[in-house]
Amino acid sequence: MKFFVDTAEIDAIAELNDLGMVDGVTTNPSLILKSGRDIVEVTKEICELVTGPVSAEVVALDAEAMIAEGRRLAEIAENIAVKLPLTWDGLKACKVLSEEGKMVNVTLCFSANQALLAAKAGATFISPFIGRLDDINLDGMELIEDIRTIYDNYGFDTQILAASIRSVNHVTDAARVGADVMTAPPEVIKKLASHPLTDKGLEQFMADWAKTGQQII
Numbered sequence: 298m299k300f301f302v303d304t305a306e307i308d309a310i311a312e313l314n315d316l317g318m319v320d321g322v323t324t325n326p327s328l329i330l331k332s333g334r335d336i337v338e339v340t341k342e343i344c345e346l347v348t349g350p351v352s353a354e355v356v357a358l359d360a361e362a363m364i365a366e367g368r369r370l371a372e373i374a375e376n377i378a379v380k381l382p383l384t385w386d387g388l389k390a391c392k393v394l395s396e397e398g399k400m401v402n403v404t405l406c407f408s409a410n411q412a413l414l415a416a417k418a419g420a421t422f423i424s425p426f427i428g429r430l431d432d433i434n435l436d437g438m439e440l441i442e443d444i445r446t447i448y449d450n451y452g453f454d455t456q457i458l459a460a461s462i463r464s465v466n467h468v469t470d471a472a473r474v475g476a477d478v479m480t481a482p483p484e485v486i487k488k489l490a491s492h493p494l495t496d497k498g499l500e501q502f503m504a505d506w507a508k509t510g511q512q513i514i
């Protein structure tokens with residue numbers, strides 16, 4: 298499973314990237330706002346740091362303007378994936394930009410039918426939003442499973458990018474049901490390393506080691 302980081306914070310991306318944990322990055326208008334940076338400047342910096350796909354989202358709502366914005370964003374670097382919303386206009390823009398050879402990430406997907414349309418429009422990635430479905434008492438993971446089955450039934454090569462990941466359990470479940478990629482905030486990725494039994498075991502080992510009176514170096 299590929300790991301994308303869902304942030305526009307350079308320091309957080311760099312820390313995870315140094316550990317080899319970053320296969321790509323996703324941003325959105327809210328994350329750009331949170332970073333307080335200019336979209337072109339910060340996206341360029343991220344693309345220089347990370348070799349994998351970096352999603353940058355358009356903000357236009359009609360296809361023609363989305364295509365223009367997508368082309369502008371794609372000029373930033375070769376590893377840009379143009380992020381388009383799953384609307385009828387977004388699908389039109391997806392078809393055009395994909396045929397131009399650009400990577401496209403179709404975002405704000407909340408149903409298997411939407412995912413089917415994105416694959417038919419040539420999307421590189423489809424982003425089903427797990428957490429936001431869970432927020433309204435629907436089963437986000439069931440959506441990932443349905444998309445996996447549908448894409449496998451017909452041999453679509455659009456990659457399933459599990460998004461709106463809020464917990465470590467989301468990561469495990471997305472991996473279990475076969476999402477190709479997951480994108481999560483840096484703090485969720487770091488939490489994957491934590492286990493109370495690891496902490497407890499380490500505490501015991503440290504206490505016993507102190508009693509030996511030995512040193513390794």
Ligand code: E4P
Binds near residue numbers: 323324426429462480
């Ligand atoms: C994905 O590309 C989105 O940027 C992100 O995962 C949305 O997550 P949220 O629902 O926690 O805002």
